[in-house]
Amino acid sequence: MPVPGTGDGQAQNVPEDGAVQVAVVGAGRMGRGIAIAFAAVGSTVTLVDAKPRDAAGLATLRAAALAEIAADLAFLVDLGLIDPSGAGAALARVAFAGRDEARDALGSAAIVFEGVPETIAAKRDAFAFICAHAGPDCIIASTTSTIDPDELAPLITGPERFLNAHWLNPAYLMPLVELAPASGTAAPVVERLKQVLQAAGKVPIVCRNAPGYIVPRIQALAMNEAARIVEEGIASAEDVDLAVRTGFGLRFAVLGLLEFIDWGGGDILYHASHFLSDKIDAGRFAAPQVVARNMEGNRRGLRDGEGFYDYRGMDTDSYRAQRLGDFVALLRLRGLVPPFASGAAVT
Structure with a gap:
């Protein structure tokens, strides 16, 4: 599998004779x-x-x-x-x-x-x-x-x-x-x-002809879980959506879900899934077997050189810098960059 963000799947310019x-x-x-x-x-x-x-x-x-x-x-x-x-x-x-x-x-x-x-x-x-x-x-x-x-x-x-x-x-x-x-x-x-x-x-x-394809399948799970959080009185609808806009959505606009697993380490997802399965619902939060197999094979992601993607032989420092640069650009666009340069103390 190619390293994410190296050009695969990028939209092309419209050719002069491209009209159909x-x-x-x-x-x-x-x-x-x-x-x-x-x-x-x-x-x-x-x-x-x-x-x-x-x-x-x-x-x-x-x-x-x-x-x-x-x-x-x-x-x-x-x-x-x-x-x-x-x-x-x-x-x-x-x-x-x-x-x-x-x-x-x-x-x-x-x-x-x-x-x-x-x-x-x-x-x-x-x-x-x-x-x-x-x-x-x-x-x-x-x-x-x-x-x-x-x-x-x-x-x-x-x-x-x-x-x-x-x-x-x-x-x-x-x-x-x-x-x-x-x-x-x-x-x-x-x-x-x-x-x-x-x-x-x-x-x-x-993608293979499976029910839900990719985006509808992922978003159905996410939307239902957001609704459950409100239903269970954990947070208001406004705060759930604010969390998605300023946390969940921002990160996954830059890093894909599987890339994010590799970035942090598949072991984090593995242990978090076990905890949530035990505390909330085993069926909803159980980690798939591929996560366990990756752990057993020391393919936890970026730090091992392999995970869902193969990072061996690549300049990981440049890769990290590119992704963080994209993230900062998105923060700037949304007006969410922390006030690093203000010199003011937080009170």
């Missing part, structure tokens, strides 16, 4: 965010509503979707992330199509993202509609955060071109996209979608 034709079936918040993500970097996008609607209902949805996209682009202008002309050009690259208008958009798309509600019935209808019109070489990607891609692949004509692409909200700002191929997904399809996402400034990672 994209369609998004599902005109809700996720679909609108994906449309912005691609349109803002030069791709043409059609936002497709596949539900049967009357003319008035379709016109209302069209107006609402395009108004929200325009407002989000205006927000990016206010933040200085895109200039007004760029925002206008991005908006012009987004088209909206109802069910009866979508044939051409789906037929010419290189990639179609499905973003309908999280039910098999809704997915089945959407994929039947997509497969009826999309070209045979079109990549088809669901955006589900919960459903196993192998459950959805049989719904696709040509399932080798299908995989899951789990975006995080807001899709136009969050870099990460979790790619989960189905068992029969062709390897070139995964690689092509990775390239397209990287060209759009995203950071795609590939």
Whole structure:
């Protein structure tokens, strides 16, 4: 496994010829965010509503979707992330199509993202509609955060071109996209979608098609534990969130969770897990076997030269300095640097 932070998984610049034709079936918040993500970097996008609607209902949805996209682009202008002309050009690259208008958009798309509600019935209808019109070489990607891609692949004509692409909200700002191929997904399809996402400034990672993928699985545990702390009267909601914003979140914005284990030492997690298992709940806090195996093999992390990552042969002093420098930059951004240089005594 490579040392963290050495370039793997970093988003690339958008190439001059990197624009692709994209369609998004599902005109809700996720679909609108994906449309912005691609349109803002030069791709043409059609936002497709596949539900049967009357003319008035379709016109209302069209107006609402395009108004929200325009407002989000205006927000990016206010933040200085895109200039007004760029925002206008991005908006012009987004088209909206109802069910009866979508044939051409789906037929010419290189990639179609499905973003309908999280039910098999809704997915089945959407994929039947997509497969009826999309070209045979079109990549088809669901955006589900919960459903196993192998459950959805049989719904696709040509399932080798299908995989899951789990975006995080807001899709136009969050870099990460979790790619989960189905068992029969062709390897070139995964690689092509990775390239397209990287060209759009995203950071795609590939994981096995397991429930919860990576981020939803981790955040479900963290959010439930935060709620339990409030429920048990240990701290207020305000103080729990303050602890996350000024402690938990800051550290893990710089060090990944596994990297953090290596940084402090896997033995710390091992003993802390045993303590919490004994005092609170054995099921929730038991350490996985990999932590025990690493301890037994003297692979406790940075100080042993091995842990979840391999640090042998690297300049660990430079690595530490880089990570701490990134952490200080984040503290500065948040206005949280301690007053080291003030010379004033703490009273």
